[in-house]
Amino acid sequence: MTRVIFLDIDGVMNTLSTPVDAARGLTSLLLPRCVAALNQVVRATGAAVVVTSTWRLTMPLAELRAHFAAAGCVAEILDITPDLDAPRREREIAAWLAAQPEPPRAWCILDDDRDMGALADRLVSTDSHRGLGDHELPRVLALLTG
Numbered sequence: 001m002t003r004v005i006f007l008d009i010d011g012v013m014n015t016l017s018t019p020v021d022a023a024r025g026l027t028s029l030l031l032p033r034c035v036a037a038l039n040q041v042v043r044a045t046g047a048a049v050v051v052t053s054t055w056r057l058t059m060p061l062a063e064l065r066a067h068f069a070a071a072g073c074v075a076e077i078l079d080i081t082p083d084l085d086a087p088r089r090e091r092e093i094a095a096w097l098a099a100q101p102e103p104p105r106a107w108c109i110l111d112d113d114r115d116m117g118a119l120a121d122r123l124v125s126t127d128s129h130r131g132l133g134d135h136e137l138p139r140v141l142a143l144l145t146g
């Protein structure tokens, strides 16, 4: 299987102060500079995205895909993690991994939440006031290519 990025949205693809544009919805919360950083990772590694954000609970996968595409994201939005009602997102990621016929070649977690329990060594935490950018890329690339 391919390389996988488990992707949160709020605080990763936007910042705490990003206003939502009602007409564009989630697309407006995928900031161009954060999308550019994600695209850079995807182009370098071929990684696909599995959405972990609670946004996955409010819209179907096809709609998530449409928003990412509209925002210029080149990543394949492969899937979403299961909703286990878990306060701990790493349990949902672990469940997704356990359900795959074969494990990803490499994977990492992008989230502004710093608590990933047993999966902490795969987490690249973003600053929720800044979102994904150059600062995080070396570690993301290392986890996805190592």
Ligand SMILES: [Mg+2]
Binding pocket: 008, 009, 010, 011, 012, 111, 112, 113
């Ligand atoms: Mg978040």
